[in-house]
Amino acid sequence: MKQDTKYKILEAGAEIVHRKGFNHTGIKEILDAAQVPKGSFYFYFKNKEDFGLHLIDYFEEYFSNIIKDIFNDSSLSPLEKIRTLLSTSKEHFKSMDYCCGCPIGNLAQEMGDLSPAFQARLKKSVDSMADYYREILLQAREAGEISEKLDIKEASHFIVFAWHGALTHMKIAKSAEPLEIQERFIFDYILKP
Amino acid sequence: MKQDTKYKILEAGAEIVHRKGFNHTGIKEILDAAQVPKGSFYFYFKNKEDFGLHLIDYFEEYFSNIIKDIFNDSSLSPLEKIRTLLSTSKEHFKSMDYCCGCPIGNLAQEMGDLSPAFQARLKKSVDSMADYYREILLQAREAGEISEKLDIKEASHFIVFAWHGALTHMKIAKSAEPLEIQERFIFDYILKP
Numbered sequence: 001m002k003q004d005t006k007y008k009i010l011e012a013g014a015e016i017v018h019r020k021g022f023n024h025t026g027i028k029e030i031l032d033a034a035q036v037p038k039g040s041f042y043f044y045f046k047n048k049e050d051f052g053l054h055l056i057d058y059f060e061e062y063f064s065n066i067i068k069d070i071f072n073d074s075s076l077s078p079l080e081k082i083r084t085l086l087s088t089s090k091e092h093f094k095s096m097d098y099c100c101g102c103p104i105g106n107l108a109q110e111m112g113d114l115s116p117a118f119q120a121r122l123k124k125s126v127d128s129m130a131d132y133y134r135e136i137l138l139q140a141r142e143a144g145e146i147s148e149k150l151d152i153k154e155a156s157h158f159i160v161f162a163w164h165g166a167l168t169h170m171k172i173a174k175s176a177e178p179l180e181i182q183e184r185f186i187f188d189y190i191l192k193p
Numbered sequence: 194m195k196q197d198t199k200y201k202i203l204e205a206g207a208e209i210v211h212r213k214g215f216n217h218t219g220i221k222e223i224l225d226a227a228q229v230p231k232g233s234f235y236f237y238f239k240n241k242e243d244f245g246l247h248l249i250d251y252f253e254e255y256f257s258n259i260i261k262d263i264f265n266d267s268s269l270s271p272l273e274k275i276r277t278l279l280s281t282s283k284e285h286f287k288s289m290d291y292c293c294g295c296p297i298g299n300l301a302q303e304m305g306d307l308s309p310a311f312q313a314r315l316k317k318s319v320d321s322m323a324d325y326y327r328e329i330l331l332q333a334r335e336a337g338e339i340s341e342k343l344d345i346k347e348a349s350h351f352i353v354f355a356w357h358g359a360l361t362h363m364k365i366a367k368s369a370e371p372l373e374i375q376e377r378f379i380f381d382y383i384l385k386p
């Protein structure tokens with residue numbers, strides 16, 4: 001039951017922080033949305049920063065599950081897995097009218113300079129996203145889908161940050177165009193035999 | 194004299210907003226840093242949003258001057274101009290201990306969903322950055338430095354958002370590595386004959 005309350009706070013907080021940013025979201029606003037007793041926050045979290053670090057765990061688990069579902073689909077070739085992840089994400093953002101972007105990328109931009117604890121935790125999170133790509137790119141090389149010459153470690157980081165940049169531009173373009181350009185350039189120029 | 198006060202507010206505001214974000218910066222904090230009378234803010238700006246829109250003009254002018262200085266240097270080839278802009282930026286961020294990132298990219302991420310006025314103004318700003326690249330890439334094509342097949346309009350947008358993504362990752366890596374990866378991938382895979 002206690003864990004339910006903690007989860008409710010994280011779930012409500014995730015939705016508001018994703019939309020409005022971390023500093024722009026108040027604790028009271030989160031507790032109102034979660035419909036939990038006012039005192040619960042400090043029972044589960046030391047302070048707002050501690051809550052933010054738990055929120056990164058929450059987002060990371062959420063994305064890991066989506067990525068794993070697609071990347072473990074053995075009916076797809078390695079590059080088809082990446083294409084599926086990108087098109088699934090594009091559909092998701094279309095349904096959200098191209099708002100919000102990636103919560104991890106957003107927090108990196110917003111909190112990277114303001115809290116060393118956030119900075120270290122977000123670096124770990126971005127590295128773990130790149131690790132998912134790295135594994136798939138190793139499989140893609142094995143399958144002859146990409147060049148032997150490609151530096152897979154660097155490529156995996158490049159894909160993640162170009163994706164974060166495309167999402168930032170999506171928020172002001174209010175269209176899928178930046179995501180489509182990202183996809184075309186990654187596949188036409190980098191992920192090819 | 195009046196314009197001096199307005200400029201002082203924008204200059205102080207630019208420094209704080211660049212470091213802390215727009216929503217996380219208070220008007221009082223800006224006026225204290227600018228050392229101008231408390232009443233001046235609403236003499237020059239209708240409200241905080243109006244101030245933010247003027248701040249985008251301020252940042253845009255600042256970057257336009259840097260870009261024009263480099264891109265008008267006729268001793269450099271078109272691609273050398275882009276390399277010089279990227280290496281100048283990298284040195285700049287090194288001197289800032291890899292903090293802050295691009296103010297326009299930051300505001301796009303932070304404000305793109307929260308204010309239609311910001312969204313439209315930031316889209317215009319990002320388009321104008323892409324236009325600078327577009328012009329140089331046309332020259333690079335003319336000079337045979339890049340492939341005839343490259344879609345220059347899309348490439349110019351890709352370079353700008355991959356750059357914004359690299360800067361976001363720089364803030365959490367606290368190193369030049371994301372900027373170096375960005376540079377290598379752009380030149381090794383996209384901007385080549």
